[in-house]
Amino acid sequence: MRGTQLPLNQTQKVRLQRALQQLESLSSKINSNASVTVADSIPVNYEDGVLKGHGTSELNGEIIATVCGIVERVNKLVYVRALRARYKPEVGDIIVGRVVEVAPKRWRIEINYSQDAVLMLSSMNLPDGIQRRRTAIDELNMRSIFEESDVICAEVRGFQHDGLHLQARSQKYGKLKRGQLLTVPPYLVKRRKQHFHYLEQYGIDVILGCNGFIWVGEHVEATDDMVEEQVSKSEQQTMNSDGILTDMEEQEQVSTPLEIRRYVCRAANAVRVLSTLGFIVTIEVIVEIVNLSSSMNLDIHEMLGSEFCVLVTEKEVERRTLTKKKG
């Protein structure tokens, strides 16, 4: 809830304040005294030995914070978790990014990190699904796979000497089409087992990228596409070399039904509301907000109004009280 300026009327203001107060009282008090700003000294017990982690530095034998955040201690390690910062990649993270450049044998991808990530041609599956050496022809056809400003989904492979490398070794990764890309602060997306979500009831896909890029789009059957492609290939032996391209064009022509488009917008607006209120974005909450909005017969644009924001806050209070009681 940072610098949010919603045009609230008096009752809404009171309700929002009360909800926020309740949220505050519900949040755990363990770390409340551990917040530091830049150059604050962090009290540590030197007898046990101390390991300085991220966000700390040493000055005159004292450990001081270099970012504003929360002090975290793990055994000997002392580090500061920044309140707001750019995305910090970890190996295995699923991320959504935008292609900014097609370079020799690689794509450069903007992922909200301090550098652009690199996706090598050799570290992704080709559309025909065959494992083989990448030839010069493949390199020339790179733009038929991803172009500049395409939105893609990939996995963090690790750091090499020339920066952060990505990989897209499965059919679930790749170009994202027919949907919306939303950017939220990266700390609102928590790492979980599952980042790809298919909401069957709406026919939409939601990908929660760890870097704070969230994709909401029409559902695509990743594996089925492959099979169909192979089937159609075996049927049409006369297909020319740029058969993949024509396939894509055919797919473009199929338009998304209006109903699905509405659900895409609803889910996207749910994410927007969560991000303005500063609540953690999880698939359960998105579904709940979409259901709430459709059960109230709200128009899609009304979801961004202040009344709905207040309602979502109150729902969040309810949910956290429930989880607290359970735990």
Place this chain on the structure above:
Amino acid sequence: MEFVSPEGLRLDGRRPTEMRQIRAELGAVAKADGSAVFEMGNTKVVAAVYGPREVQNRSQQLSDQALVRCEYSMANFSTGDRMRKPKGDRRSTEISLVIRQTMEACIMTHLMPRSQIDIFVQVLQADGGTRSACINAATLALADAGIPMHDLVTSCSAGYLNSTPLLDLNYVEDSARGPDVTVGILPKLDKVTLLQRISCRLCMTDTTGEYKGIRISTRWINYNEG
């Protein structure tokens, strides 16, 4: 002109060593990584930080540290007379450089190699001390962006008029053409990162006063060394 009344009050009713009211607000620019609005009395400045991000001009990329860039500008409506100033005039280039050097000294640039940090500072209302207000705003914006820093820089100006040292000059006092100095300090490290424009105009009537004027500036220098 009399800048300090016989009662020891300045034109805006402050004591000589009294600052103007300050106010800061974080998160003013939604799309930036970090941003802040900083007010010192009627001086109002907005700063936005983008980055660390990919270096735009590859030839400027540094393999061992981050590139810091700064752009200072004054809004057309910020001064009393609305003037259309050319972008990149001498004064704003100089202030951009000053802010860049000050911030570069406190950012831990070695932690973000091959990236770039952009700082944009714009003066919304100018009433003296824009330089120090800009530095304060830029520090807050950098802290908001979660960029690791050695310390927060704090800055303020001081001047010398009517045989009296004055803290935090406003526009009227600033344009009286007395000597003035802008200081930036790192409070935790106990160091001065910026000390600027000790423009002692030797037109003062009494020599003791001039001596005092120099003494306030030298005191800051001593502070640096000590």
